[in-house]
Amino acid sequence: MKQAGTSNGAGGKPEDKLVFAAKDLVVEYRTRRGPVQAVRGVTFDVHRGEAIALIGESGSGKSTLGLALLRLLTKSGVVREGSVVYYGRDGFEVDVLALGKEELRHFRWQECAMVFQSALNALNPVLRVWDQLYDTVRAHRPGAHRSDVRAQAVKLLQLVQLDPERVLLAYPHELSGGMRQRVSIAMSLLLDPQLIILDEPTTALDILTQRTIIDVLLNLRRELGFAMIFISHDLTIAAELADRVATMYAGRIVEFGDVRDIFYNPKHPYTVGLLEAVPPISGDLVALKSIPGNPPNLLALPDGCKFHPRCPYATAACSQEDPPLRPVGNGHSAACIHTDQVQLHRETVEVAP
Amino acid sequence: MSTPLIELDHVSQVFTTRRGPISAVDDVSLTIEAGQVLCLVGESGSGKTTTAKMIAGLRPPTSGQMRYNGQNISGLSSSQQGDFRRAVQIVHQDPYSSLNPIRTVFQTLAAPLLKHKIVRNKPAAVKRAQELLELVGLTPGANFLNTYPHQLSGGQRQRVSVARALTLNPRVIVADEAVSMVDVSLRVSILNMLLQLRDELGVTFLFITHDLAIAKYFAWSGNIGVMYLGRLVEYGRTPTVIAAPQHPYTRALLAAIPEPDPELTRAKGAMPLRSADLPSLLNLPPGCTFHPRCPLIEAGLCDAVAPTLVPVGEDQFSSCHVIARERTGHIATRDAALAAD
Amino acid sequence: MAQLVTAQSEVAGPNMLRRVGGGSVNFLRLMFHNKAGFIGFVVLVFIVLVAFLGPLFVPEDRNAHVNQIYQQPSAAHWLGTDYAGRDVLAQIVRGGRSILVVGLLAAGLTTIIAVVFGALSAYTGGWIDSIITGLADIVLTIPQLPLLAVLAAFISFKSAWQLAFIIAALGWPTLLRAIRAQVLSLREREYVEAAQALDLGTTHILFREILPNMLSYIAINFTIGMTGAIYAQIGLYFLGLAPLAGDNWGIMINIAYTRGAMFFKNSFWYIMAPVLAISILQLAIITMTRSLEDIFNPRLRQGE
Numbered sequence: 001m002k003q004a005g006t007s008n009g010a011g012g013k014p015e016d017k018l019v020f021a022a023k024d025l026v027v028e029y030r031t032r033r034g035p036v037q038a039v040r041g042v043t044f045d046v047h048r049g050e051a052i053a054l055i056g057e058s059g060s061g062k063s064t065l066g067l068a069l070l071r072l073l074t075k076s077g078v079v080r081e082g083s084v085v086y087y088g089r090d091g092f093e094v095d096v097l098a099l100g101k102e103e104l105r106h107f108r109w110q111e112c113a114m115v116f117q118s119a120l121n122a123l124n125p126v127l128r129v130w131d132q133l134y135d136t137v138r139a140h141r142p143g144a145h146r147s148d149v150r151a152q153a154v155k156l157l158q159l160v161q162l163d164p165e166r167v168l169l170a171y172p173h174e175l176s177g178g179m180r181q182r183v184s185i186a187m188s189l190l191l192d193p194q195l196i197i198l199d200e201p202t203t204a205l206d207i208l209t210q211r212t213i214i215d216v217l218l219n220l221r222r223e224l225g226f227a228m229i230f231i232s233h234d235l236t237i238a239a240e241l242a243d244r245v246a247t248m249y250a251g252r253i254v255e256f257g258d259v260r261d262i263f264y265n266p267k268h269p270y271t272v273g274l275l276e277a278v279p280p281i282s283g284d285l286v287a288l289k290s291i292p293g294n295p296p297n298l299l300a301l302p303d304g305c306k307f308h309p310r311c312p313y314a315t316a317a318c319s320q321e322d323p324p325l326r327p328v329g330n331g332h333s334a335a336c337i338h339t340d341q342v343q344l345h346r347e348t349v350e351v352a353p
Numbered sequence: 354m355s356t357p358l359i360e361l362d363h364v365s366q367v368f369t370t371r372r373g374p375i376s377a378v379d380d381v382s383l384t385i386e387a388g389q390v391l392c393l394v395g396e397s398g399s400g401k402t403t404t405a406k407m408i409a410g411l412r413p414p415t416s417g418q419m420r421y422n423g424q425n426i427s428g429l430s431s432s433q434q435g436d437f438r439r440a441v442q443i444v445h446q447d448p449y450s451s452l453n454p455i456r457t458v459f460q461t462l463a464a465p466l467l468k469h470k471i472v473r474n475k476p477a478a479v480k481r482a483q484e485l486l487e488l489v490g491l492t493p494g495a496n497f498l499n500t501y502p503h504q505l506s507g508g509q510r511q512r513v514s515v516a517r518a519l520t521l522n523p524r525v526i527v528a529d530e531a532v533s534m535v536d537v538s539l540r541v542s543i544l545n546m547l548l549q550l551r552d553e554l555g556v557t558f559l560f561i562t563h564d565l566a567i568a569k570y571f572a573w574s575g576n577i578g579v580m581y582l583g584r585l586v587e588y589g590r591t592p593t594v595i596a597a598p599q600h601p602y603t604r605a606l607l608a609a610i611p612e613p614d615p616e617l618t619r620a621k622g623a624m625p626l627r628s629a630d631l632p633s634l635l636n637l638p639p640g641c642t643f644h645p646r647c648p649l650i651e652a653g654l655c656d657a658v659a660p661t662l663v664p665v666g667e668d669q670f671s672s673c674h675v676i677a678r679e680r681t682g683h684i685a686t687r688d689a690a691l692a693a694d
Numbered sequence: 695m696a697q698l699v700t701a702q703s704e705v706a707g708p709n710m711l712r713r714v715g716g717g718s719v720n721f722l723r724l725m726f727h728n729k730a731g732f733i734g735f736v737v738l739v740f741i742v743l744v745a746f747l748g749p750l751f752v753p754e755d756r757n758a759h760v761n762q763i764y765q766q767p768s769a770a771h772w773l774g775t776d777y778a779g780r781d782v783l784a785q786i787v788r789g790g791r792s793i794l795v796v797g798l799l800a801a802g803l804t805t806i807i808a809v810v811f812g813a814l815s816a817y818t819g820g821w822i823d824s825i826i827t828g829l830a831d832i833v834l835t836i837p838q839l840p841l842l843a844v845l846a847a848f849i850s851f852k853s854a855w856q857l858a859f860i861i862a863a864l865g866w867p868t869l870l871r872a873i874r875a876q877v878l879s880l881r882e883r884e885y886v887e888a889a890q891a892l893d894l895g896t897t898h899i900l901f902r903e904i905l906p907n908m909l910s911y912i913a914i915n916f917t918i919g920m921t922g923a924i925y926a927q928i929g930l931y932f933l934g935l936a937p938l939a940g941d942n943w944g945i946m947i948n949i950a951y952t953r954g955a956m957f958f959k960n961s962f963w964y965i966m967a968p969v970l971a972i973s974i975l976q977l978a979i980i981t982m983t984r985s986l987e988d989i990f991n992p993r994l995r996q997g998e
Contacts, residue, residue: 208629279570282617290540
């Protein structure tokens with residue numbers, strides 16, 4: 001049984017143990033113009049109770065990756081290569097890509113759950129919240145007692161800062177977007193999974209609602225200790241929630257490391273580009289920079305490093321080879337041959353009053 | 354002080370729906386000076402987009418007066434009203450629905466150029482369209498003339514939208530969440546392009562956004578207005594409002610925004626609000642509409658007396674009774690402010 | 695300093711404005727895109743050619759050959775003969791034209807009425823909208839067949855135009871409501887709002903912004919309207935509400951039925967031939983609509 005990173009075999013601390021490991025994952029879509037690889041070889045792992053952020057923009061492949069991990073791809077998407085391994089609570093290993101239909105069903109809610117971006121779609125508009133929660137539990141655990149389910153539902157709704165009495169009897173359209181998102185999160189935790197995957201959990205939500213969701217997630221992790229993979233284009237939410245961050249570009253992870261390393265000492269030009277493009281709200285007026293060029297066209301990727309046409313550090317060598325992730329620090333790796341030169345610049349334009 | 358370009362004087366927009374009247378915009382007054390940058394910031398239901406549409410002439414206010422160059426808009430002749438409508442153009446949020454998918458970039462740009470006789474014939478339209486595209490950073494312009502929107506990226510489409518807005522040489526461009534759906538790494542170049550247009554062409558910008566951090570960057574040299582449930586709750590010069598907000602809602606917003614810095618953001622204290630619920634526009638709370646959520650609430654005052662924007666400092670206005678009283682000695686109503694003078 | 699984004703031009707080709715469908719080569723290529731649609735198209739073209747050019751080669755057989763009634767298909771008569779000994783195949787070849795012509799006219803009239811008034815109704819709103827939709831509702835609630843029977847007593851349905859007109863007069867409400875719903879939704883699009891801010895005028899907005907976006911919708915509804923019109927005609931002939939003169943598949947069915955062709959063993963082809971001809975025509979039309987969507991889809995233009 002392979003365990004990478006800091007975990008050791010039996011006898012190590014439970015929180016060091018792996019809960020999830022994806023290796024060399026390649027996901028392909030069939031399109032009118034031929035097959036397109038949305039994910040081109042992704043390897044990463046998640047430890048128990050850890051929060052990993054997958055950050056990327058258009059064409060990065062992050063959403064496809066999230067769907068592929070739970071085998072939720074549409075018919076036109078297929079996992080071409082690679083493995084996804086899930087490590088259960090009792091130490092059993094599950095090859096997610098090889099699961100049969102029944103086992104997949106069990107896996108998908110009891111071990112690993114997903115919260116989607118548009119909370120509207122996750123909730124059935126013609127069912128009250130309680131009916132939906134109850135149905136979900138019963139679908140996976142037919143013998144569950146009503147009172148147990150209710151107790152669990154009440155506990156979770158309180159943890160997401162909702163009033164159970166009011167929410168359980170409501171229909172989804174009677175709740176606001178933020179409330180529906182919180183119900184989705186609570187629903188995903190009903191069967192006590194070890195890992196939840198959240199796709200753009202705060203996108204399209206108001207600022208104050210976003211803050212509630214972030215606080216709710218922090219609180220839930222503290223209380224329940226599950227691991228989390230969240231997918232977003234928003235770096236700031238990674239700064240809030242993540243233990244480790246992976247930045248993705250054109251279907252690959254281009255940098256991966258501890259959250260502090262990524263934000264304070266980024267070593268891949270794309271990560272640097274992202275950081276230099278995000279305006280901080282507090283403090284002085286900082287000069288921001290866009291990344292020149294256009295998002296990657298997955299049908300016509302450049303040779304060598306996929307980022308090099310837009311990269312300020314690019315040299316001729318960059319168009320020859322697509323560099324793999326190489327270690328640049330403790331648990332910190334970047335896919336660039338010029339990491340020694342890459343530096344984050346923050347220039348103050350005007351001091352705040 | 355020259356006449357402001359656009360003035361909103363106690364403007365409201367009430368929608369009548371089956372379930373009752375909705376005050377999308379309630380008693381908003383503000384001025385936009387030529388060449389200025391103004392950001393309207395707010396969450397859903399704040400009325401910022403409705404205000405933008407009124408300013409763009411797409412929807413007349415249901416009460417209050419809007420003035421263009423000092424003249425009341427509703428009193429203008431229909432040709433003058435046409436002038437006003439053409440002088441204020443809009444750039445939308447969604448790059449995927451703001452351009453007609455079955456028209457090429459050239460067709461989209463040429464239609465207004467030819468219709469309003471900005472150019473005389475088609476070859477002139479081609480030349481002008483190219484110039485406009487290069488102005489918004491799409492060079493060489495000729496390459497983009499015969500593309501359809503689906504062949505362009507989101508950021509490129511937004512630039513085409515800006516070029517379209519520029520066709521009639523407008524005085525004001527209203528950008529409604531113009532970069533919210535564009536990749537983060539590309540937003541800044543579009544914002545910088547807009548600022549450059551302001552410098553080179555003297556176009557005035559009204560920038561609507563829910564992202565205060567973007568508002569800070571874009572409108573640093575201008576003003577920011579914070580809206581909540583249809584009302585302007587704070588208004589002032591951007592650096593001041595961001596550094597020293599004078600309304601609890603603004604303070605809550607600023608405290609809630611995550612920073613791109615793990616240490617900073619995790620140490621940052623949020624400003625807890627008494628309730629997370631946004632009241633429905635059909636059932637607005639009495640007095641100050643923010644009072645059910647406000648930590649500064651004073652019973653008897655905040656839930657009874659409706660506030661307006663009053664000056665609370667140099668070039669800063671707030672509609673919070675408690676803070677106004679702290680800073681000026683009187684609460685945030687017009688009568689109190691007049692009485693104090 | 696703003697960073698100018700240089701275009702990585704994704705467009706090949708000369709700077710030339712291309713029209714809808716991009717020319718005939720593009721048209722065929724897009725039609726071929728969808729295999730089923732292409733087959734439908736080919737079959738339809740074949741039927742049209744036979745219907746319009748066939749009669750030039752196949753003479754009308756007016757003489758009754760009493761000794762040859764209801765003959766089985768043979769080398770001389772590929773589809774056998776009818777109740778009067780006349781060649782069935784000849785009648786089939788000659789019988790398609792008027793069906794197609796009336797179908798086309800009826801669908802065309804219906805579409806024009808529905809598009810013009812539906813778009814107007816949706817875009818202007820107000821009392822114009824109320825009147826038009828009210829009228830549509832009234833016509834929709836009238837039972838069509840009894841109405842046709844009543845009208846047949848007063849109006850003669852002799853010419854193609856008359857037939858087409860009466861079919862269109864009953865068929866426009868449904869299409870109008872569909873067009874109106876589409877325009878209502880497209881009216882709220884942001885590019886329409888931008889056109890309003892640019893003061894481009896109602897005519898431009900309707901005819902250059904909104905309706906062109908609905909071309910595939912209109913085209914598909916047009917072809918489906920044709921199938922409806924064809925069935926309506928067959929119904930009229932079958933019920934004897936339209937005069938039984940000339941060669942026409944519908945007339946063939948009526949006569950075959952009234953002459954008891956169903957009860958003769960060998961007359962199978964007399965009644966089946968027109969039925970099959972109509973069915974194949976309808977199938978071809980419907981299958982072809984699958985390709986129509988592709989033709990009007992801007993994303994498929996310019997060799998992408």
